[in-house]
Amino acid sequence: MAKKHYVMANWKMNLLAQEGLALANDVLSYVNDDAKHVQTILCPPSLMLSQIADAVGSKIAIGAQDCHAEISGAFTGNVSAPMVKDAGADYVLVGHSERRQYHAESDEIVANKSLAAIAAGLVPVICVGEHLFERESGRAIDVVVAQVLGSVPEGIKAPFLLAYEPVWAIGTGKVPTINDIEAMHEALRDVLITKRGVASEDAHVLYGGSVKASNANEIFALPSVGGVLVGGASLKAEEFGAILKAAS
Ligand code: PGA
Numbered sequence: 001m002a003k004k005h006y007v008m009a010n011w012k013m014n015l016l017a018q019e020g021l022a023l024a025n026d027v028l029s030y031v032n033d034d035a036k037h038v039q040t041i042l043c044p045p046s047l048m049l050s051q052i053a054d055a056v057g058s059k060i061a062i063g064a065q066d067c068h069a070e071i072s073g074a075f076t077g078n079v080s081a082p083m084v085k086d087a088g089a090d091y092v093l094v095g096h097s098e099r100r101q102y103h104a105e106s107d108e109i110v111a112n113k114s115l116a117a118i119a120a121g122l123v124p125v126i127c128v129g130e131h132l133f134e135r136e137s138g139r140a141i142d143v144v145v146a147q148v149l150g151s152v153p154e155g156i157k158a159p160f161l162l163a164y165e166p167v168w169a170i171g172t173g174k175v176p177t178i179n180d181i182e183a184m185h186e187a188l189r190d191v192l193i194t195k196r197g198v199a200s201e202d203a204h205v206l207y208g209g210s211v212k213a214s215n216a217n218e219i220f221a222l223p224s225v226g227g228v229l230v231g232g233a234s235l236k237a238e239e240f241g242a243i244l245k246a247a248s
Contacts, residue, residue, distance in 0.1 A: 002037040005220060005247040006161060006206055006227030008125065009042045009234030010065065010093065020048045023237055024055050030241030031059045035248030039227075041091050042234075046079050053088025063091030063125065066099055069112035071119075081113075081120035092117045093229075095127045095151050097167045107150025114151070118158040125161045125206070125229070126151050128188075132168035140166070140180075141187045148191050156196055162188060162205045163229045169209025171232055178218055181207055185224035213242035220246050 015023065024042060031040055043063040044052045053062040064087075068078040084092050094117060095110030105113075110126060117124035128147040130140040144164065152162070164184055169175055176184070185205045192203040207219055208229030219225055227247070233239045 004037050006039045007247050008229045010231045011044050020044050024052050026237030030244050032248050038247045049087035062089040064089050065093050067092045069116045081116040085120045091123045093125045110151040111153045123159050125163050127163045129165040129167050163208050165208035173210050175210050182222045213239050216243040216246035
């Protein structure tokens with residue numbers, strides 16, 4: 001059987017509802033019903049979650065781009081994990097580098113959000129990745145392994161995904177070498193298996209950072225890559241459709 005591949009679209013803070021609905025419908029036409037090992041997930045802005053969830057039905061899963069670590073309370077402007085679930089989502093990104101950078105999210109906050117997501121019945125997609133100076137100083141694997149140990153709660157049981165996204169590769173068109181991606185993913189799968197007790201077949205590590213139709217094939221071909229998290233290229237149905245094709 002073919003290896004499971006998750007193909008996630010991170011729309012970030014883009015599109016109005018009608019545009020999101022049109023894009024979701026276009027993406028639907030690229031979903032291959034026979035490719036059972038490919039799970040397509042759209043992560044629209046949270047205001048659109050339920051509309052997009054209703055529009056795509058069961059062929060595509062929905063994820064939010066963030067949730068709060070608390071279930072409810074005086075956190076103006078935030079969205080809780082139960083609200084995300086209630087809106088029809090099954091996944092939620094936590095610790096995306098843009099959240100870490102612009103909202104000062106620490107590994108501890110990301111770990112707490114992961115637990116809140118699991119408690120609400122969501123699959124957290126825990127994001128990690130090194131900065132360029134860390135890559136250039138040869139410390140990338142050490143830095144990201146430490147981030148995983150801080151962001152993936154000990155004793156975590158429920159299904160979760162890890163997304164490796166080098167900060168310098170996000171939205172820049174730059175991508176690590178295929179060897180560097182494979183080395184990082186092997187190291188991260190090893191940490192999940194040895195330090196978090198995840199079964200080998202459940203240790204899914206997605207790659208993100210300037211994924212596009214032209215590089216998707218070689219990324220999916222890597223044995224330790226369990227899928228991709230796509231930003232810019234997920235806003236164009238044809239481009240994202242080609243990535244889905246590469247996954248299947
Ligand atoms: P990108 O973004 O594909 O535009 O590089 C990826 C992400 O931020 O998840």
